[in-house]
Amino acid sequence: MSIEDLESVALAMVAPGKGIIAIDESTNTIKKRFEAVGIENTEENRRAYRELLLTTPGLNEHISGAILYDETIRQKTRDGVPFTEVMKKAGIIPGIKVDKGPVPLAGFPGDVVTEGLDGLRQRLEEYVKLGAQFAKWRAVINISEDNPSSTAIEANCHALARYAALCQEAGLVPMVEPEVIMDGDHSIEVSYEVHEAVLRSLFNALYEQNVMLEGTILKVSMVIPGKDSSEQADVEEVAEATVRVLKTCVPASLPGIVFLSGGQTDEQSTAHLNAMNRIGPHPWPLSFSYGRAMQQAALKLWAKDMKGNYAEAQKTVHARAKDNGLAALGRWNG
Ligand code: 13P
Numbered sequence: 516m517s518i519e520d521l522e523s524v525a526l527a528m529v530a531p532g533k534g535i536i537a538i539d540e541s542t543n544t545i546k547k548r549f550e551a552v553g554i555e556n557t558e559e560n561r562r563a564y565r566e567l568l569l570t571t572p573g574l575n576e577h578i579s580g581a582i583l584y585d586e587t588i589r590q591k592t593r594d595g596v597p598f599t600e601v602m603k604k605a606g607i608i609p610g611i612k613v614d615k616g617p618v619p620l621a622g623f624p625g626d627v628v629t630e631g632l633d634g635l636r637q638r639l640e641e642y643v644k645l646g647a648q649f650a651k652w653r654a655v656i657n658i659s660e661d662n663p664s665s666t667a668i669e670a671n672c673h674a675l676a677r678y679a680a681l682c683q684e685a686g687l688v689p690m691v692e693p694e695v696i697m698d699g700d701h702s703i704e705v706s707y708e709v710h711e712a713v714l715r716s717l718f719n720a721l722y723e724q725n726v727m728l729e730g731t732i733l734k735v736s737m738v739i740p741g742k743d744s745s746e747q748a749d750v751e752e753v754a755e756a757t758v759r760v761l762k763t764c765v766p767a768s769l770p771g772i773v774f775l776s777g778g779q780t781d782e783q784s785t786a787h788l789n790a791m792n793r794i795g796p797h798p799w800p801l802s803f804s805y806g807r808a809m810q811q812a813a814l815k816l817w818a819k820d821m822k823g824n825y826a827e828a829q830k831t832v833h834a835r836a837k838d839n840g841l842a843a844l845g846r847w848n849g
């Protein structure tokens with residue numbers, strides 16, 4: 516695939532007023548989400564839930580793509596149609612999570628590093644055959660008194676860049692995701708400093724590995740105080756700090772930036788994105804790639820009555836997509 520083809524997929528992912536729905540929870544993570552609302556973590560429940568999300572009427576009005584998990588990309592609707600076909604028919608680009616999750620970084624207590632590079636070339640080839648057009652890899656950066664170490668930042672960014680180069684070789688747009696975790700009592704200033712260090716290291720590593728930025732999407736956390744910080748920031752402060760760090764570190768040749776929700780409430784995640792776009796224009800579209808902030812309301816409804824609330828849960832997904840789509844344009848009015 517040429518760089519032009521990668522670039523056109525990347526641009527379609529961040530088309531005006533559209534964003535991504537992340538439904539790539541691993542079997543372990545979805546277990547936690549299901550358990551919290553009393554749903555049994557069976558393969559059929561996972562399939563049925565992902566079908567509910569992907570067949571939401573009108574989803575393509577505000578959603579450009581969806582990130583799937585290894586199990587999900589192989590699944591079908593109740594009527595036997597592969598999810599990837601349903602998506603392509605609706606103009607929703609199939610994406611796939613390809614990392615194998617974080618493990619403790621030896622020698623650096625509290626730091627983690629994401630694994631999954633071994634055999635990745637072969638796995639990517641298979642995902643392309645299954646219909647994927649982009650792939651996601653998430654690096655986790657923890658903040659505490661002693662974390663993150665510069666070693667952890669470099670190890671994670673090196674892996675992100677190696678994965679990104681393999682994606683482009685396979686014809687997939689890499690969605691590179693460094694997530695600075697919100698847990699802790701750190702200030703917004705500390706969050707800013709960590710984001711700055713991570714993004715600088717990431718773009719250095721991408722450059723070192725010959726990754727073409729024109730065919731890459733950045734998925735990143737927002738600059739936000741730790742959940743337990745005594746000084747919470749208002750919406751404008753978060754928007755201003757996040758845009759500032761991005762402008763300092765992210766080259767303008769990148770086709771787009773999307774955010775994860777990372778434990779923010781639905782309202783916060785939409786308000787922050789909206790406020791960032793209100794202080795634009797920026798060098799790149801700023802949009803969303805939310806998991807929890809797209810799904811949590813729908814999941815709660817569905818859990819109460821799987822048959823009776825099916826249509827209502829889909830309406831909730833659509834409403835969240837609409838609000839976030841408006842926020843991607845800076846036109847959400849609360
Ligand atoms: P959240 O929006 O729930 O943080 O999930 C997005 C995601 O894909 C994290 O990797």
